[in-house]
Amino acid sequence: xxxxxxxxxxxxxxxxxxxxxxxxxxxxxxxxxxxxxxxxxxxxxxxxxxxxxxxxxxxxxxxxxxxxxxxxxxxxxxxxxxxxxxxxxxxxxxxxxxxxxxxxxxxxxxxxxxxxxxxxxxxxxxxxxxxxxxxxxxxxxxxxxxxxxxxxxxxxxxxxxxxxxxxxxxxxxxxxxxxxxxxxxx
Numbered sequence: 001x002x003x004x005x006x007x008x009x010x011x012x013x014x015x016x017x018x019x020x021x022x023x024x025x026x027x028x029x030x031x032x033x034x035x036x037x038x039x040x041x042x043x044x045x046x047x048x049x050x051x052x053x054x055x056x057x058x059x060x061x062x063x064x065x066x067x068x069x070x071x072x073x074x075x076x077x078x079x080x081x082x083x084x085x086x087x088x089x090x091x092x093x094x095x096x097x098x099x100x101x102x103x104x105x106x107x108x109x110x111x112x113x114x115x116x117x118x119x120x121x122x123x124x125x126x127x128x129x130x131x132x133x134x135x136x137x138x139x140x141x142x143x144x145x146x147x148x149x150x151x152x153x154x155x156x157x158x159x160x161x162x163x164x165x166x167x168x169x170x171x172x173x174x175x176x177x178x179x180x181x182x183x184x185x186x
Contacts, residue, residue, distance in 0.1 A: 012050050014040035019051075020061040021102040028058050028113040055117065059124045062114060065106020066128035070135055077139045084139050085152070089183045092156055093176045097163060107132075107153065108160040129153075148186045155183045 018039030022031040033054055037047040051057040076088040096105065107129075114125040136149035159179030163172045 011040070011042060011046060015042065015047065015050050015057070016060055016064055019057040020065055020106070023058055023061045023113070024065075024104055024106070024109045025102045028054075028117065033057075055121060058110075058113070058117070059121050062106065062110050062121065062125050063128055065110060066125070066132055069105055069107055070128075070132050073132070073135055073139070077135075082139070082141065085186075086184050089152075089156070089180055093159060093163075093180050093183070097160065097176060101164070104164070105157075105160060108157045108164075111157060111161075152183055152186050155179055155186070159183075 015037070019031075019036050022036045022039050025031075026035070031054075033044050033047050036054070036057065037044045040046075047057070051060070073084075073088060076091070077084045080087050092105070101109070110125070114121055133146060133149045133153060136152060137145040140148050156179070159175055163175045163179075166172050166175065
């Protein structure tokens with residue numbers, strides 16, 4: 001029996017996954033359209049059938065990646081209730097730091113490239129970041145919940161960036177341990 005032909009939606013989903021992985025590992029400047037398409041098992045022509053430009057694909061990767069993080073935080077909030085923060089911090093700066101760069105969190109992975117990108121990409125990032133901060137703030141009690149949410153996201157993002165950048169595993173562990181203490185104090 002012949003294999004059913006994959007739908008256009010399958011190609012778009014494969015491309016979305018491939019561009020997320022490609023931009024995480026190579027950054028915006030280091031990921032070419034041909035390599036991004038190849039990562040999905042497609043041609044650059046197929047890439048342009050789904051995206052107007054590489055920047056358009058990057059915007060999708062940013063939006064999808066931050067939405068994925070938001071979904072993960074929502075799961076921790078649902079599972080742990082008001083005590084969600086500490087288990088999430090332990091997971092994010094523990095188990096989640098063991099994945100390959102191609103699967104790393106979008107927030108630290110994309111932030112520096114977004115800072116150098118066009119206004120449309122920065123607007124997508126900001127919108128997703130605002131939604132993310134709002135969700136995190138809902139998980140805090142008391143005053144200054146939004147400020148606390150932004151501080152938590154900043155600590156996690158900075159720690160992930162620094163820990164992935166250092167060569168020495170002892171220094172990496174020190175960064176992650178210090179960040180856990182700071183994040184849990186918020």
